[in-house]
Amino acid sequence: MKGGIFMAQTDAGKKKVYVQPHTKDDGTKVRRHYRSTPNTSKGAGKGK
Numbered sequence: 001m002k003g004g005i006f007m008a009q010t011d012a013g014k015k016k017v018y019v020q021p022h023t024k025d026d027g028t029k030v031r032r033h034y035r036s037t038p039n040t041s042k043g044a045g046k047g048k
Helices: none
Strands: 005-009 015-019 033-036
Touching: none
Parallel strands: none
Antiparallel strands: 005 015, 015 033
């Protein structure tokens, strides 16, 4: 897999990672996008 990961910090202080376009091993093409760094998203998560 080719590409790189670049870190950026938003105004709120949460880090975002730029994901370069690439092709997965199974042939799926992934477009460029930003994603949250681990443990910074406010998703539903697992409740106990």
